[in-house]
Every structure is written in C-alpha cells, then in structure tokens.
Amino acid sequence: MSSIRQFQVTFDCADPERVARFWCEVLGYVVPPPPEGFASWAEFNRSLPPERQSSAFACVDPSGAGPRLYFQRVPEGKVVKNRVHLDVRVGTGLVGEERLATLEAECARLVALGAVRVRLLPADGEEESCIVMQDVEGNEFCLD
Template sequence: MAPVKQVQITFDCAEPERVALFWSAVLGYEHQGSAAVDPTGVGPRLYFQRVPEEKVVKNRVHLDVRVGTGLAGAERLAALEAECVRLVALGAVRGQLLRADGVNESCQLMQDIEGNEFCLD
C-alpha cells in the first residue's frame, strides 16, 4: 500500500467562498475559490463544501491556530490576545480564555464566521 502524501481538511458550510476567504486570511493561505491553500505547499489544503443544513452541535474535530508555541505566562497570553483581536476584525467570535492549569498552557477558544470552533494555541 502506498503511503499517504497529503491531507485535505474539508469543512461543511453554507457559504464556501466566504469561509475560504476567512481562513485564507487567518492562515496566510492563498484563496482558490472554495479552498485555502498553503503557498509553501507544507500545510494541508482546506476545502469548503456547501451543505444545505446548518451547524447544530459542537465540532468533533477542530483546528488549532498555533500562535503561542514556545511561549508561557504573560508572553503567551499577549500573543493569544493580539491574534484574537486580529481574527475578530476578520469576523471571528471570541470564546472563553482557558488559562494554564499546570498541565496545559493557556488557549483562546474561538469561532469562525459560520460558528465552527477553533483554538488559538
């Protein structure tokens, strides 16, 4: 069996191009119609497909946008806050801030423009 070479992450949504534009801006990806593509070719392609039904429950899988890697304490919180402010300006919704608990570092819960949950980590 041949090894898998690439992974595409697919989102169900009502407005694929709008959501693709949002995630392209979040990640610095190139917008390609209903997709967001890493210009370096390293990250996964994100594809957004139209579905008729609305989102009704919490995501079982979500993206972590890693802006605080290697940071801790006040420095990490400042990085999370700065990115949160940027993403809210793009249409994201701020959720709960989960503070470091001795096991996990702080992370900021967020929702994209269609209510899909993601974390600033």
C-alpha cells in the same frame, strides 16, 4: 508499511467562499488559480449549472507545506459542537504572560475579520493557556 499521503481538511458550511477567504486571512493561505481556460473563479462559477454555483471553494498553503482546505456548501446549519477542530498555533514555545499577550493580539486580529471569541482556557499547571474561538460560520477552533 504505508507511506504518508497528502490530505485536505473539509469544512461543511453555508457560504464556502466567505469561509475560505476568512481562513486565508487567518492562516496566510491563498486562493489557488482558477481551472485552465478560465480567467477567474467567478468566470468558472458562472460556467456551472445553477445548482452547483457557489457550492465549493478552496484555499492552499502558498509554501505547499500545509494541507489544502476545502469548503463545501451543505443545506443544514451547524447544530452541535465540532468533532474535529483546528488549533491555530500562534503561541508555540511561549509561556505565561508572554503567551497570553500573543494569543490576545491574534484574537483581536481575528475578531476584526469576523471571528468570535468564545472563552479563554487559562493555564492549569499541565496545559498552557489557549483561546476558544468560532469562525465566521460558528465552527470552533483554538488559538494555541
């Protein structure tokens, strides 16, 4: 039997630091300290060859419970629907109008950070309501 291993979630994007900082705000994550010997990430970035500067960024759950999020620059833009997406669980245990009000409040906060509201998926008798959104580079995620 294999043991559970740590994992990270990797995002392909055009501007890794911008997308990482957006997700820090969404999830309450933080930017980890720069590598040893560097006072800041900017200093570390300047030490890289020009073609690698600003090519990656990461954020972590300060409690250590959630996975590390890693953002890497890729040359191509997003052209199709995500095959994997994050569900940001803000309405867990809530139903009906109370759930919808919680989702809408969080949606408004995230729109102010640069997210885009795509659509509301209303409760249907089997599933509770959720809101489909996009992050600052168009990656889809759900407020659930």
